[in-house]
Amino acid sequence: MSNEKLRIAIQKSGRLNEDSLQILKDAGISIDNGKEQLKASARNFPLEVLYLRNGDIPQYLRDGVVDVAILGENVLVEKGDDIIKGEKLGFSKCRVSLAVPKSMKYNGIMDLDGKKIATSYPNTVNAFLTEKGISAELHIINGSVEIAPSIGLADAICDIVSSGSTLFKNNLKEVEVMLKSEAVLAISPLISSERKLILEKLQFRLNSVLNARTSKYILMNVPNDKLNNVIKLLPGMRSPTVLPLVEEGWSSLHTVINEERFWEVIDELKQNGAEGILVAPIEKMVM
Numbered sequence: 001m002s003n004e005k006l007r008i009a010i011q012k013s014g015r016l017n018e019d020s021l022q023i024l025k026d027a028g029i030s031i032d033n034g035k036e037q038l039k040a041s042a043r044n045f046p047l048e049v050l051y052l053r054n055g056d057i058p059q060y061l062r063d064g065v066v067d068v069a070i071l072g073e074n075v076l077v078e079k080g081d082d083i084i085k086g087e088k089l090g091f092s093k094c095r096v097s098l099a100v101p102k103s104m105k106y107n108g109i110m111d112l113d114g115k116k117i118a119t120s121y122p123n124t125v126n127a128f129l130t131e132k133g134i135s136a137e138l139h140i141i142n143g144s145v146e147i148a149p150s151i152g153l154a155d156a157i158c159d160i161v162s163s164g165s166t167l168f169k170n171n172l173k174e175v176e177v178m179l180k181s182e183a184v185l186a187i188s189p190l191i192s193s194e195r196k197l198i199l200e201k202l203q204f205r206l207n208s209v210l211n212a213r214t215s216k217y218i219l220m221n222v223p224n225d226k227l228n229n230v231i232k233l234l235p236g237m238r239s240p241t242v243l244p245l246v247e248e249g250w251s252s253l254h255t256v257i258n259e260e261r262f263w264e265v266i267d268e269l270k271q272n273g274a275e276g277i278l279v280a281p282i283e284k285m286v287m
């Protein structure tokens with residue numbers, strides 16, 4: 001057997017760290033995790049994990065020092081346009097937005113022409129403003145961007161927004177959403193063909209976890225004369241399973257459904273006489 005290992009970078013500490021370790025764990029990969037260690041190996045998968053600062057990861061990918069990473073899409077947009085974007089991982093959802101003081105009358109992006117904007121994402125802002133034909137002066141800071149307007153450092157800011165509470169607390173309002181982001185698998189353009197084979201195995205496992213996370217296994221009892229209506233509401237993996245109940249005229253119907261779709265159709269299921277609806281989590285889902 002080859003000793004080849006895939007090198008993955010994940011955030012050392014911060015918002016992505018915990019969910020990144022969790023998704024690897026759910027994919028059946030156990031990592032010996034001395035918290036102070038900056039490098040660790042997986043026990044049961046050919047994977048070496050490097051714990052790094054997010055902002056440094058695009059350069060490591062570019063140089064081929066790491067093969068793959070878990071990173072916010074927003075970081076790739078800012079400084080990794082040569083990095084290959086893989087699977088979206090469904091966590092750390094946020095947006096990168098422009099915000100101005102609540103008291104400012106904002107009629108459109110032209111109101112920012114000639115203004116000063118504080119941000120940690122200069123390339124993203126520049127690309128956005130250039131496309132709109134706006135020129136502004138950027139003030140680059142690495143954190144606490146939202147206080148810039150209140151201390152007279154800038155007229156507007158560009159930063160990450162999620163719940164909006166940081167903007168609210170700083171008397172700011174979101175005026176333009178420049179991009180939407182979530183954690184993604186980021187892949188080095190220099191990855192070797194040998195390691196690519198390991199990456200494909202990792203991607204297969206991650207996809208099984210992701211499919212399972214967004215799907216539910218549902219069971220319900222349905223009167224036979226309504227079965228066709230109910231089946232039309234529920235597209236399954238191939239098609240639903242229908243089993244007769246002991247009580248005549250009734251069937252038990254089993255299927256897999258996207259959780260959002262389930263909430264969309266629940267009222268119609270009930271209207272069609274479905275009873276005893278059970279919804280169960282799925283641990284892994286191989287398509």
Ligand SMILES: Nc1ncnc2c1ncn2[C@@H]1O[C@H](COP(=O)(O)OP(=O)(O)OP(=O)(O)O)[C@@H](O)[C@H]1O
Nearest residue numbers: 014015016053054055072073074092093094160162
């Ligand atoms: N409030 C938020 N809600 C959801 N996701 C967020 C939020 N803030 C940041 N993120 C996402 O998580 C990523 C990591 O954010 P975090 O603040 O932990 O790290 P950082 O300070 O940008 O990076 P570094 O590891 O270099 O210190 C961001 O790039 C973004 O994709």
Ligand SMILES: O=P(O)(O)OC[C@H]1O[C@H](OP(=O)(O)OP(=O)(O)O)[C@H](O)[C@@H]1O
Nearest residue numbers: 143144159160161162163164165166167
């Ligand atoms: O819309 P909200 O839910 O309030 O989230 C947005 C805030 O979260 C991030 O900061 P973080 O807490 O990661 O602090 P940091 O600046 O130290 O990275 C981001 O830079 C915003 O300030």
Ligand SMILES: [Mg+2]
Nearest residue numbers: 014015143160
């Ligand atoms: Mg942050």
